[in-house]
Amino acid sequence: MGLLLLLPLLIPFVTAALALLTWRRRRIQRALALAGSIGLLVSALVLLLVVWRGGIQVVQVGNWPAPFGITFVADLFSAIMTVLGGIIAVAVVIFSHASVDSRRERFGYYPLLLFLMMGISGSFLTGDIFNLYVWFEVMLMSSFVLVALGNERAQLEGALKYVTINLVSSAIFLTAVGVLYSVSGTLNMAQLSVQLSQSRQPELITVVAMLFLIAFGIKAALFPLFFWLPASYPVAPVAITALFAGLLTKVGVYALIRVFTLLFTQDIGFTHALLLLIGALTMVTGVLGAAAQNEFRRILSTHIISQIGYMVMGLALFTPLALAGAIFFLIHNIIVKANLFLVSGAVYQLQGSFHLKKLGGLYRSHVGLSLLFLISAMSLAGLPPLSGFWAKFLLIRASLEVNQPVIAFVALGVSLLTLFSMTKIWAEVFWKNRPETAPAPKPLSTSVRLQLLLPVAGLSCLIVGIGLLAEPIFILSSQAASQLLSPAEYVTAVLGGTP
Amino acid sequence: MKPAEKDNTIPSLILLTATRYLVPVLLLFSLFLLTRGHNEPGGGFVGGLVAGAAFALYGIAHTVHDARRLLRFPPRVLIGIGLLVAVGSGLFSLFYRRPFMTGIWSVVEVPVIGKVGTPGIFDIGVFITVLGMVLQIVFELMEE
Numbered sequence: 001m002g003l004l005l006l007l008p009l010l011i012p013f014v015t016a017a018l019a020l021l022t023w024r025r026r027r028i029q030r031a032l033a034l035a036g037s038i039g040l041l042v043s044a045l046v047l048l049l050v051v052w053r054g055g056i057q058v059v060q061v062g063n064w065p066a067p068f069g070i071t072f073v074a075d076l077f078s079a080i081m082t083v084l085g086g087i088i089a090v091a092v093v094i095f096s097h098a099s100v101d102s103r104r105e106r107f108g109y110y111p112l113l114l115f116l117m118m119g120i121s122g123s124f125l126t127g128d129i130f131n132l133y134v135w136f137e138v139m140l141m142s143s144f145v146l147v148a149l150g151n152e153r154a155q156l157e158g159a160l161k162y163v164t165i166n167l168v169s170s171a172i173f174l175t176a177v178g179v180l181y182s183v184s185g186t187l188n189m190a191q192l193s194v195q196l197s198q199s200r201q202p203e204l205i206t207v208v209a210m211l212f213l214i215a216f217g218i219k220a221a222l223f224p225l226f227f228w229l230p231a232s233y234p235v236a237p238v239a240i241t242a243l244f245a246g247l248l249t250k251v252g253v254y255a256l257i258r259v260f261t262l263l264f265t266q267d268i269g270f271t272h273a274l275l276l277l278i279g280a281l282t283m284v285t286g287v288l289g290a291a292a293q294n295e296f297r298r299i300l301s302t303h304i305i306s307q308i309g310y311m312v313m314g315l316a317l318f319t320p321l322a323l324a325g326a327i328f329f330l331i332h333n334i335i336v337k338a339n340l341f342l343v344s345g346a347v348y349q350l351q352g353s354f355h356l357k358k359l360g361g362l363y364r365s366h367v368g369l370s371l372l373f374l375i376s377a378m379s380l381a382g383l384p385p386l387s388g389f390w391a392k393f394l395l396i397r398a399s400l401e402v403n404q405p406v407i408a409f410v411a412l413g414v415s416l417l418t419l420f421s422m423t424k425i426w427a428e429v430f431w432k433n434r435p436e437t438a439p440a441p442k443p444l445s446t447s448v449r450l451q452l453l454l455p456v457a458g459l460s461c462l463i464v465g466i467g468l469l470a471e472p473i474f475i476l477s478s479q480a481a482s483q484l485l486s487p488a489e490y491v492t493a494v495l496g497g498t499p
Numbered sequence: 500m501k502p503a504e505k506d507n508t509i510p511s512l513i514l515l516t517a518t519r520y521l522v523p524v525l526l527l528f529s530l531f532l533l534t535r536g537h538n539e540p541g542g543g544f545v546g547g548l549v550a551g552a553a554f555a556l557y558g559i560a561h562t563v564h565d566a567r568r569l570l571r572f573p574p575r576v577l578i579g580i581g582l583l584v585a586v587g588s589g590l591f592s593l594f595y596r597r598p599f600m601t602g603i604w605s606v607v608e609v610p611v612i613g614k615v616g617t618p619g620i621f622d623i624g625v626f627i628t629v630l631g632m633v634l635q636i637v638f639e640l641m642e643e
Contacts, residue, residue, distance in 0.1 A: 002598045010599075013586060020579030063592075063601040 002059040004050060005074050007043035008082050008121040012036050012089075016114035026105055030097055033110035037093045040117060041086030048079040052476075056483070056493035058127070066495050067188045073127035073494055076480035077327060081124040081254055084334045087462070088246040089117050091455035095342050096239040098451035099349060104149050104237065112149070116142035116243070123251050127494055130177055130187045132255065133170070136219075140166050143248060147236045158235035165228040169218035176211035183208065190494035193262045193487045202266045209264035209271055216259070220252025222312060223281040226305045230289065233304070234297040234354075238345030241297060245304050246338030250330060253311045257326065260315055261484040268318060276316035280410045283309030287417040296344045296354040296429065299421055300337070303380070306414055307333050313411065314395050317402055323481035325394030328474060332387035332466060336379050339459040343373045346452045347429060350441040356425065361434030365441050369453070370430040372460045377422035379463045382415045387466035390474070510560060518560035525553035533626050534619075543622035547629025554630075555637045563641045566634075574638060577631030585624025588617040 003010075015036030022028040051057055057074045060066060074082070093113065100109055119139030126132050144166075148159035181187055183204060184195040199205055214225070221229040229249070233241050256275075264271055286306025293299045311333070314326025344354065346369055351359055363370045379386035382393075392415060399408040434440070444452070466473055483489055529550035536542025558566030567573075572580075592601035604616035 003593060006599050010586065010590075014583065017579045017582035017586070020575050020582070023573070023575055059598055061598060061600050063598050 004043065004047055005057050005059045005072050005125065006061075008040050008047065008086070008125065009118050011039035011043060012114040012118040012121065015039070016111045016118065019111040019114065020108075023108070024106070026102065029105065029110045030093075033093045033096070033113060034090075036114045037086065037089035037117065040121065041083070041090050044079065044082040044086040044121075047074055048076075048083050051076055051079045052479075056490060058493050067186050067191045070131050071127035071188060071190070071494055072125050073190075073490065074125055075483050075490060075493075076476070077254075077257070077484055078124045080327065080331065080476065080480055081250070082121050084250075084331060085117065085120050085124065085247055087459075088243060088334060088338045089113075091338060091342065091459055092239050092243045092246075094451055095242070095345065095455045096237075098448045099239055099345050100237055101150075107149060109146070109149065112142045112146050113243070116146065120247055120251055124254060127189050128187055129180065129189055129192065129259075133173055133177055136173065136251075136255075137170065139248070139251065140170065143244065146240050147232060147244075150237065152235070155235045158232035161228050162232035165218060169215050172211055172218075173215035176208055176215055179208050179211065188494065189258075189262055190491045193491055194495075196263055196266065197487075199266070205264065206267050206270060209260070209267075212259050212264070213256070213271075213275075216252045216255045217278070218252075220249050220256060220308055220312075221282075221305050222278050222308060223285050223305075226282070226286070226308075229305060230293075230298060230301045233301040234295070238297070238341055238348060241301070242338045242341035242345065245301065245341050246334045249304055249308060250311075250334055253308060253330065256312065257315050257323075257484065261323070262487050262490060265487075272316045272318050275312055276404070276407060279309045279312035279316050280407055281309075282306065282312060283410060283414040287414045287421070290421045291417060291424075294356050296347065296356065296359070296425060297341065298354075299425060300340050300344060303418065303421065304337060306418065307337065307380075309414070310392070310395055310411065313407055314398065317395075317398050317404065317407075319398055319402055320478060320481050320485055321394060321401060322398035323484055324474065324478035325391065325398050327477035327480050328394055329391035331473060331477065332379065332391040332463070335459050335462050335466070336376050336388065339376045339456060339463065340373070340380065342452075342456050342459070343369065343376065346456060349444065349448070349452060351438060352442070353438070356428035358435060358438050359429045360432045360438060361430075362441070363430040364434075369456070372453075372456050373430065374426065375460045375463055377426060379467070381419035381422050383419075385467045385470075387463050387470075390467065390470040394474070514560045518556055522553045522557050525549055525556070529553065529626075533622060536622055537618055543625030544629055546622075547626040548633060550626070550630045551633030551637065554634055555641075558638065558641055563638050567638065570634065574631040574633075574635035577627050578635065579631075581624045581626070581628030581631055583624070584627060585621050588620035588624060591617045591620070 015032045019029050019032045051074050059072045061070045061072060116139055119135050119142060122135035122138060123132060126135055144159065144163050147162050148155060180192065184192055186192055186195060196205055218225045233244055260271065283306045286302055286309060290299050290302035290306065293302055310329050311326045314322045314329060347359065347362065348354055353359055375386065379388040382388040392411060396408045396411050529546045532541040532549060533543055533546035536546065554566050554570055557569055589600040592599065592603050595603055602616050602618045604614050609615050
């Protein structure tokens with residue numbers, strides 16, 4: 001049983017190491033990347049099933065008992081996130097086969113991708129706060145290179161901003177971990193949860209909580225720390241942007257949810273009220289920023305920010321329904337966001353541009369792709385019966401239940417503006433006639449078309465599926481939420497009967 | 500210091516002679532560090548750094564090309580092998596139905612080294628990875 005929990009880490013790790021050995025063999029590298037990501041997805045699915053049936057799973061690495069060794073824990077929330085990581089990894093790898101140029105492939109694109117996936121899975125599954133920092137670093141190291149790989153001028157500029165802000169964030173994170181250790185004398189999250197709830201210095205802990213909020217807030221692109229995201233995401237190759245957009249900011253959200261449910265619940269009146277305010281501001285600024293953009297990927301990138309606001313809103317309301325809504329929203333958003341970026345990449349392959357002005361007429365020439373975009377876009381905006389509708393419905397209902405009509409109103413307004421941005425892309429890229437200056441869509445070979453369309457179609461099916469099968473997904477997320485809201489279960493699973 | 504192949508200056512005789520003696524010493528010292536690492540200062544990481552320094556020194560005294568030939572494997576292959584060795588040492592404990600990375604020790608003691616076990620194999624993996632990593636960077640920079 002123990003190995004299963006670690007497979008989502010070991011599979012990408014081993015395949016990445018093998019990919020290093022087969023550096024110049026492009027086909028083997030591609031096959032390894034595909035095998036690694038599928039292995040990750042399958043192991044994550046099995047893990048989710050096991051956690052669903054048998055409760056929280058724990059592994060003490062090296063057989064050192066809990067507060068001393070490094071613990072890996074999979075509760076439902078972790079397992080769900082790992083599965084999502086696997087889904088996006090598979091889609092991105094297939095899409096990369098058709099869209100990433102051979103120069104990048106030669107310089108270690110696939111091993112880096114696999115190391116990145118290992119870092120992401122590690123962040124989801126670790127039960128140790130310092131170990132979380134380590135996984136963040138693993139993830140960031142690979143992502144730094146992936147952003148900069150290719151050496152284009154705009155890319156280096158974006159990469160510089162990305163690296164700088166992330167190093168600042170890591171430094172704050174590390175400081176926060178240090179302070180937390182000096183206050184509580186432990187790094188194991190389960191034991192921290194016990195220690196902090198009995199602490200006699202709640203003010204100090206709130207200060208540490210704010211440090212964590214800043215550190216994770218930068219990674220998750222919260223208001224007012226989001227400025228780096230629109231500058232750095234759109235410059236990398238689309239497959240990479242899709243992976244980052246789908247997963248990297250969400251790792252920040254995951255960490256926020258984890259620490260603000262397990263560790264910092266002493267002063268909910270202050271911390272979670274602040275989170276609610278930040279969530280609202282993140283939603284509004286993000287969506288307004290997106291309305292001002294005129295480039296496919298920039299619109300989508302800026303929208304990431306506003307969507308993060310919804311998740312933080314669910315965390316901030318801190319009721320079972322709201323947290324379930326936040327998790328549902330995460331499931332929905334990771335898939336939709338990645339898919340929208342993949343569509344933008346497919347459009348780029350066809351017409352060679354991301355600028356709305358230079359695009360057009362795709363509905364006439366590529367009906368299938370247009371419809372796939374429409375599904376994701378309408379889901380993002382929250383139209384029933386797609387996945388986004390249910391996610392937003394849950395969150396808004398949760399906010400009304402606790403008498404927070406203002407945030408409900410904000411969420412609805414932001415949805416409307418999202419719809420505006422999505423229709424703008426629809427009208428410009430797909431609906432309007434092709435501008436005369438724009439080249440005709442390039443004919444693509446069948447294998448390339450398949451590799452571009454397969455992931456997009458697969459993710460679109462998932463989006464529709466989540467919409468139609470909202471109930472099982474809701475039950476899953478509310479179970480995950482109830483686990484999050486009762487840390488005792490997590491603590492007992494990690495530390496055994498005697499916390 | 501410029502690598503010797505860029506300009507046609509004669510490589511320093513002192514450096515060449517010193518390298519001849521220093522490289523074996525450094526490599527032996529790196530192995531010494533590797534083997535004493537479990538309970539005393541040392542280990543795979545520093546060992547790998549020292550071994551990397553030996554090859555880098557050879558590269559400076561002769562040429563990067565020579566150093567690469569001395570190493571035999573491309574550095575990034577070493578990184579891959581090292582990672583696999585390290586993870587393999589962790590998987591070993593699964594045969595004994597213990598969690599990943601549990602240290603499994605030999606019953607009999609090996610002369611000079613003492614007890615051997617999977618943490619040692621892990622350290623060897625780290626050693627190879629660090630050696631590969633250092634040389635990947637150093638060779639790349641020296642060829643610029």
